[in-house]
Amino acid sequence: MHDLAAPHPLRSHYPARVALGRRPLGIIGSALTARRNVLELIPEIATRQPMVSGRTGKRWHMVMDPGALRIVLKDRVEDYPKSVITKSLLEPAIGQSLFVAEGAHWRWQRRAAAPAFAQRHIEALTPVMTAAAEASARRLAAASGPVDIFAETVAATFEVISDVTFSGDEGFQRDAVHQAIDSYIAGAARLSILDIIGLPGWVPRPGRLRSGNDLKRMKQVADDAIRARARSGPREVPDLLDLLRAGEDPETHRAMSIPELRDNLLTFIVAGHETTALTLAWALYLLAFDPQVQDRAAIEARTVLGARAATAQDVAQLTYIRQIIDESLRMYPPAAFLSRTSLIHDRLGGREVHPGETIMLPIYALHRHHLLWNDPDRFDPDRFAPGVTRDRFAFLPFGAGPRICIGASFAIQEAVIILATLLARLRFELTERQPEPRMILTLRPQGGVWLTVKLR
Template sequence: MDSTVENARTLKTTFPLTPQSTLGALLAIVRNPLDALPPSIFTEPFVFSKTAGELKVYLADPTLIHEALVKNAEALGKGDQVRRALGPALGQGLLTADGAHWKWQRQSVAGAFRHDKLLELQPTMIAAAERTRDRWMGIGSGTVGVGHEMMRTTFDIIVETMMSGGHGIDVARVEKGISDFLKPTGWTFALGLLRAPEWIPYPGRGKAEAAVEFLRSSLLSVIEERRVRPNDRHDLVNMLLSASDPETGRTMNDEEIVDNLMTFITAGHETTALGLAWAFDLLARHPEVETKVLVEIDAATGGEPVDAKHVSKLVYTRQVFSEAMRLYPPAPIITRTALRDFQLGDYLIPAGTVLIVPIYAVHHHASLWSDPEVFNPDRFSPEAAKTRHRYAYMPFGAGPRVCIGNAFAVMEAVAILAVLLQKIRLAAVNPHPAKPIMKVTLRPDRSQRMNLVLR
């Protein structure tokens, strides 16, 4: 007999519900899902609420997060809201699939993210950063939108490393397409909560559907080109083309390959770009931290241009990026749906419950971080990291479904920061930082314009 069933009589099956207005929650979700978080989740270990008849449990306690996402991973699925919001673009790729289909896809691409493979990609990362640096130096003392610039840089890297150049993909249209797709996701979450029919129109739906069509057709052309003119590059496209399920022997069809390329392009470049944009903004507002970064870059490089052998030496620079992602986690919320009853702490969580790990709240939680709103890269020193619970910091998620590209993203970000900061200082145009809003990812509520100052 299942141990959960055996213990059911001793577990709590009634929940201390936090009042939450359904209408208020829906309006907040449409505007900015972060505003729909119960305020108490920033100070309490967990919160239960019920919205539109649906039981939700919000988790901020690292021990409970580990218990849910790791120990009970098999009891949780992505859920209908994730499918409604991301399925049209990502299909059944690595981010959205469940069960055996997720597992064999994950195994198929894992080799691309081994440490030795990532080291081989460092020169490509540095070269992309140098192209951005040279473009900025050509502008001189002008102003740039740092978010757009980081999107362009990280997209350059993902296309070169994962698709061997991408066969002329229109970078500007891809960036706009991703934004058009993500912009109305608050509506899809809200309508999903109401269990509304999926055909219901909402603001931005037409643009989002057109964006998905463009993005998927662009990637399909890459696959078709590769099938006609195969090569021996060890990139993601070839890995997906040759991947097979070890149990059934089945291979991916073109639509499934598109699902995964879409996943890596959207999740693999946009999240890193957002983390970098927030990092540059934070550095501009904390010159004492920027000075420490510059001293480290100079010590590591000896004044020479940044190259692959320097990146691993930039420990403090990596701490800066980590702290930026604590304050502004690019993926600010994890949601799961209970596929069956399971035990969580002292409670028996019933099937159908929506489990929410509000990473943004965990990263700002008063019991987990001292002065949580303060930008302090020293939180991520090697010594400090030893005393922190593993699940108090989760910019890449947690458990078996932790982001497969986390090491890629950090290596890429440190290389970009070093190459650009060595020659250029960015100064914030607006005296006040942008407000973070959630459109699946954590975006600023306005363009982050910054002035370029050559060093």
């Protein structure tokens, strides 16, 4: 269905977007394109049709139809597990944690981890978000000349996730973990031609072999922090490590071992800072692109906050800033391209699907689909105004169904707190350097988001 927000006059140009494919690429072309930018594998026609199929090695199907997405992500989730490509990209870094595990192994971990992400625990940890927002605003206010906003949002969100995970333990080496994550995403997380032609995950991918030392160090840092906490005991305000150590599956009473704790904590660290940093960086770029929207958001932030930083109690009143976050997630979803493998013979979007075929979920194309969104390449936060309705499976920044992102509420709250704090004090303006949306593991701004920052 179309969203119900009334369109305003078209701008002379649109914010940065991906040049989607207009011709078949073949195996070699697909592999080279995927290493540069996975989203360029999406054909332009995918933004105008409910489903596109093809063959590059194995047969694949791109699904943009909300009804078919409901089947894959909710109704028959067990029949559509994560693809070999997804597992081979992520397992070296995060093992069989929540993001990768399937079936019973996923279910018990999800049940054990769920209480840690209850709203009361998220709100108890929000002072860390407020402190990070305050520190970020101070750094940006002191900047001279254009600033790489993405580098700043990464710093702010990594500060949040490391503090809510390990309470700022001195034994947790933030720089070592941060460096390992960056190194892995830059090299090992790129698709290989071996992925494109469908070779099994046990066949070595050279780029992932080279990342071994960084990953070993990252895991050792996390293991050391977990063992240190076992000796020192929980914090007065439990952090994520304490909550996961205390968690157990209510059905089996199984608790996480040290390796399971470590893999899940690293999953939350990687996902918990990268995705929120991206959301904030793209949001600030979009606000610089549209000064009128930025001014409206700044008025809301200053009305609610005055001169102070935002807190959890302010989030419910920052409704327009939440709309901006949602529209940023629509236009630049961090998890912009997902894939599954069909285990069954089925029909999706009117097409026949066979066991072993790859089911691609191009969230970027879904969020810019002309049958689902009015003028989809236009930045318009009023798409998410109160009362506007759409199909639940037309907007999937955090997935859907039983495997929806466990940290979605945490991420939204953090993004609103930081964005509102910045907008109440600072104005952001475009420079000549245009960000290029490029997906390796997440949808990043190639070259950064360079904006001029001024005091309001």
